[in-house]
Amino acid sequence: MSPRYKVTMPRMGTASLALKTFLTELGFDVVLPPPITRETLALGGRYTPEFACLPLKVNLGNYLQTLPQAPDAIFMAGGIGPCRFGLYGEVQREILKSLGYDIPLIVFEPPKKHAFELIDCFTRFLGHRFWLNLPGAARITWEKFTAIDRVDKAVLARSALLDQENRKTLWKQRKAFLQRLDGLMDLGGIRRLVKETEEGILMLSPEAERPSLRVMLVGEIYVVLEPGINFDLEKNLAMLGVEVHRTIYFSEWIWQQLFLNFLRIDWQRQLRQEARPYLRRFVGGHGLETVAHTVQAAREGYDGVVQLAPLGCMPEVVAMSIIQRVSREQKIPVLSILLDEHSAGTGVQTRLEAFVDLLQNKRIKAAI
Amino acid sequence: MRDLYLGIDVGSVSTNLVVVDGESRVTEQVYLRTNGRPIPTVQKGLAMIKKALGPHRIGGVGTTGSARHLIGLMVGADLVKNEITTHAVAALHYRPDVRTIIEIGGQDSKLILVKDGIVVDFAMNTVCAAGTGSFLDQQAARLNLSIEEFSALALAAENPVAIAGRCAVFAESDMIHKQQMGHSLSDIAGGLCEALVRNYLNNVAKGKELAAPVIFQGGVAANQGIRRAFQRVLGTEIIVPEYFGVMGAFGAALLVRQMMMASGKPSRFAGWRLCEEDLTTIGRTCQDCSNHCELVELRRGGKFVAFMGDRCGKWSSLSPEAEEAQRVV
Numbered sequence: 001m002s003p004r005y006k007v008t009m010p011r012m013g014t015a016s017l018a019l020k021t022f023l024t025e026l027g028f029d030v031v032l033p034p035p036i037t038r039e040t041l042a043l044g045g046r047y048t049p050e051f052a053c054l055p056l057k058v059n060l061g062n063y064l065q066t067l068p069q070a071p072d073a074i075f076m077a078g079g080i081g082p083c084r085f086g087l088y089g090e091v092q093r094e095i096l097k098s099l100g101y102d103i104p105l106i107v108f109e110p111p112k113k114h115a116f117e118l119i120d121c122f123t124r125f126l127g128h129r130f131w132l133n134l135p136g137a138a139r140i141t142w143e144k145f146t147a148i149d150r151v152d153k154a155v156l157a158r159s160a161l162l163d164q165e166n167r168k169t170l171w172k173q174r175k176a177f178l179q180r181l182d183g184l185m186d187l188g189g190i191r192r193l194v195k196e197t198e199e200g201i202l203m204l205s206p207e208a209e210r211p212s213l214r215v216m217l218v219g220e221i222y223v224v225l226e227p228g229i230n231f232d233l234e235k236n237l238a239m240l241g242v243e244v245h246r247t248i249y250f251s252e253w254i255w256q257q258l259f260l261n262f263l264r265i266d267w268q269r270q271l272r273q274e275a276r277p278y279l280r281r282f283v284g285g286h287g288l289e290t291v292a293h294t295v296q297a298a299r300e301g302y303d304g305v306v307q308l309a310p311l312g313c314m315p316e317v318v319a320m321s322i323i324q325r326v327s328r329e330q331k332i333p334v335l336s337i338l339l340d341e342h343s344a345g346t347g348v349q350t351r352l353e354a355f356v357d358l359l360q361n362k363r364i365k366a367a368i
Numbered sequence: 369m370r371d372l373y374l375g376i377d378v379g380s381v382s383t384n385l386v387v388v389d390g391e392s393r394v395t396e397q398v399y400l401r402t403n404g405r406p407i408p409t410v411q412k413g414l415a416m417i418k419k420a421l422g423p424h425r426i427g428g429v430g431t432t433g434s435a436r437h438l439i440g441l442m443v444g445a446d447l448v449k450n451e452i453t454t455h456a457v458a459a460l461h462y463r464p465d466v467r468t469i470i471e472i473g474g475q476d477s478k479l480i481l482v483k484d485g486i487v488v489d490f491a492m493n494t495v496c497a498a499g500t501g502s503f504l505d506q507q508a509a510r511l512n513l514s515i516e517e518f519s520a521l522a523l524a525a526e527n528p529v530a531i532a533g534r535c536a537v538f539a540e541s542d543m544i545h546k547q548q549m550g551h552s553l554s555d556i557a558g559g560l561c562e563a564l565v566r567n568y569l570n571n572v573a574k575g576k577e578l579a580a581p582v583i584f585q586g587g588v589a590a591n592q593g594i595r596r597a598f599q600r601v602l603g604t605e606i607i608v609p610e611y612f613g614v615m616g617a618f619g620a621a622l623l624v625r626q627m628m629m630a631s632g633k634p635s636r637f638a639g640w641r642l643c644e645e646d647l648t649t650i651g652r653t654c655q656d657c658s659n660h661c662e663l664v665e666l667r668r669g670g671k672f673v674a675f676m677g678d679r680c681g682k683w684s685s686l687s688p689e690a691e692e693a694q695r696v697v
Binding site for chain 2: 035037039168232333346347350351353354355357358361362365
């Protein structure tokens with residue numbers, strides 16, 4: 001049997017768990033970077049240009065934390081839109097080279113344009129074993145993605161109905177679920193765990209029938225999904241008693257990017273229509289989605305919208321100025337939070353608390 | 369003896385305490401410099417209030433400002449509220465028809481927009497402190513002026529010079545340049561005020577509509593030059609409330625008064641003995657997981673009171689007081 005190659009990859013919220021499983025099942029030994037902290041940011045920030053996007057800096061910090069374990073290659077995702085994300089792989093490769101690391105950095109490009117390159121790269125490392133392992137690896141990875149997102153949706157929906165004590169228990173259950181999921185490598189086990197977790201969530205009896213406030217969470221995918229960067233915003237907002245409706249789930253994103261785009265199915269039609277009065281073209285990243293979901297939030301009677309973006313993110317900056325107009329015209333409060341390596345958790349928390357106060361007072365006023 | 373309600377605002381530069389009575393009237397106010405030592409400063413403030421009013425019964429305590437959690441834990445607060453909300457509450461109490469609240473403090477500046485008596489939008493400075501009190505302090509000190517003298521000079525300016533206000537450091541080099549060219553100190557001080565106001569409008573207000581009535585509060589509202597610059601740019605009267613320097617604490621006191629009167633519960637206030645107690649904090653980093661949370665331990669008389677700052681709740685749940693403190697937000 002040929003030796004197993006050791007590989008590493010950047011972190012991205014809970015999606016890292018499933019992506020790690022994918023590479024492991026294909027036949028790699030995966031070194032996952034430690035959870036993202038200020039230390040990761042400081043490390044990445046030291047070797048990147050000041051004006052580079054935040055996720056690029058964090059990715060680099062991730063690599064620098066795992067490189068001492070001498071991996072054989074780094075896997076990284078790529079893109080082909082107007083967003084600078086498509087360039088990360090190249091820039092990171094150059095930075096690592098200038099730091100003296102001679103290591104292959106393999107970029108996953110969307111299969112719509114680059115399917116053969118991807119296959120080529122896997123067979124280079126794994127030989128034809130890759131073809132044997134692929135179906136099983138894809139199956140279990142997909143199961144993990146959907147398991148995580150299913151539990152997250154259940155947690156977010158339940159959280160707003162509970163009292164503070166039960167709410168804490170709920171978020172502990174989520175943490176325990178993720179820890180157990182990490183060790184599971186069979187479909188049956190994952191399904192049982194999801195069922196068990198969902199039952200546990202329903203055991204927590206609600207205090208209220210309806211959530212007092214509903215907020216839609218929109219923005220750039222990386223900062224929305226990575227709690228180490230957004231100061232655990234989703235949980236903190238939920239802890240203030242708000243029902244958070246996150247608009248980005250990794251399983252859905254994968255489904256759109258890998259399958260729907262590949263099959264040329266137009267899944268964005270409805271979003272484009274929603275955004276149309278304000279924005280008529282694709283601006284890269286999740287810019288169009290941010291605008292569309294803000295309009296949708298107003299139409300569906302949400303209390304407010306929170307937008308998360310890395311400072312200087314082009315698509316989200318475009319969206320930000322547009323949703324200000326949506327906010328004025330559709331009468332829906334919007335809070336935009338820009339994050340970079342200089343952001344402070346207390347500042348973010350202060351704004352969140354003030355925003356929730358604003359929404360609450362608006363509700364009370366409307367009720368009178 | 370009637371109950372009094374105490375609001376404490378511990379910010380980066382100043383620590384303010386306000387006491388209101390059952391009818392929301394201010395009976396005592398204290399404005400102190402924090403000097404980087406929030407706990408002893410609050411103790412000093414409490415001692416001053418105790419001396420002025422006698423050991424009155426406190427019906428409720430509310431804390432606000434960037435040290436609201438720490439101080440809330442220390443004094444046994446009934447309410448811990450963010451400074452945006454408390455500033456809005458105080459301004460609305462002063463002028464129920466207010467539309468725009470400009471608040472400039474030591475290290476941050478805020479804009480709060482109000483419609484029909486409720487906050488509809490707010491903004492805070494994010495990456496730059498060029499438009500705040502600390503910068504004015506620093507420049508006044510460089511010119512060897514007290515901040516009061518600086519204010520009077522700025523007001524007397526006949527021809528305020530143009531100063532680049534984008535960044536505090538560049539503004540300073542620009543001021544030095546103008547001073548070497550021979551412009552009067554008064555015109556430079558006036559120019560600096562206008563630059564600061566421009567910076568505020570660009571970085572905080574960002575094109576938002578500032579409707580009248582406009583209230584200007586926070587420590588910087590004492591500065592006549594800044595007031596006049598705002599008046600000139602906005603073309604409307606700038607209202608500076610009587611207690612402009614302590615509005616955050618005032619708002620916290622008003623909120624806790626309302627809350628306690630509605631609930632009828634006794635206050636959790638730790639008592640006037642706080643002024644004399646030996647209160648210390650010890651910082652350390654938790655190494656139990658990769659989050660490396662920065663923990664702060666609060667001690668009273670050398671004995672453990674509570675932990676704060678952990679993300680998982682393992683440490684803060686060790687004391688019922690810290691658990692409770694999280695609940696009153």
